C-alpha cells in the first residue's frame with residue numbers, strides 16, 4: 001500500500017556481543033549502501049539488546065546511517081525503584097525510534113498480559129517512541145481456528161484507552177507463536193487473513209487510523225519468503241528474528257523489491 005512505508009525491523013533478541021553488534025550494523029549499512037537502498041521506500045530498523053543501544057547510536061550518528069533503531073522492551077513505569085527496568089525516557093535519550101511491546105517471548109517468559117502491554121505502549125508513546133505492539137496465537141488456538149479472535153482481543157487490549165491520534169502512530173506486528181524461531185512460516189494467505197482482520201478492527205476507530213497503521217508479519221521470515229508475504233495488501237513489513245543476525249539474509253529481506 002502506497003500510503004504506508006514498509007518497515008523491516010530486525011529483532012536481535014539476546015544475541016551478539018558488543019563487537020559483533022557493531023560489525024553487524026556496519027556490514028548491514030555497507031551492504032544496503034552498495035545496493036543504493038532507498039530508505040524512504042523501505043524503512044530499516046534494528047532492535048539490539050539494551051546494552052548495545054549506545055554503540056548503535058554512536059555508529060548511526062557518526063556514519064549518518066539512515067538505519068533507525070529501537071529496543072526490545074520498555075518499563076511501564078516512569079522512574080524510581082524498579083531494579084533492572086529501562087524507561088521510555090531513557091530510550092528516547094538514546095535516540096531510539098521504536099520499541100517492542102508484548103513480544104511473545106515477553107508474554108511467555110515474563111508473563112506479560114494485555115494490560116501490561118497497554119501500559120508499556122502508553123509510556124512509549126508519551127516519550128515519543130513508536131511502539132511495535134506484538135500479537136499472535138499459539139498452535140492450540142490456531143488448530144481450534146480461534147486465531148483471528150485471539151489476535152483481535154490482544155489488539156483491543158493493547159490499544160485500550162489510547163487516543164486515535166496516538167493509535168495512528170503505532171506499528172502492530174502479527175507473529176503467530178508457532179512460526180517464531182521454528183522455521184515454520186505462515187503462508188502469505190495466513191498472514192494476510194489476520195493482518196486484514198486487524199486492519200478491519202482499526203477501521204472501527206477511523207479509516208484514517210486504519211490507513212496509517214503499519215501491520216507487520218513476523219515468524220521465521222527469510223529472504224526467500226519475504227516477497228510473497230510483502231505482496232499481501234495488508235502486510236506492511238516484517239519483524240525478523242533469526243534472519244536479522246545474518247547480514248545477507250536481512251539485507252535481502254529489506255531488498256524484497258529487487
Ligand code: PEP
Nearest residue numbers: 180181218219220241242
Ligand atoms: C521475532 O522474534 O520477532 C521473530 C519473528 O523471530 P524469527 O524470525 O526468528 O521467527
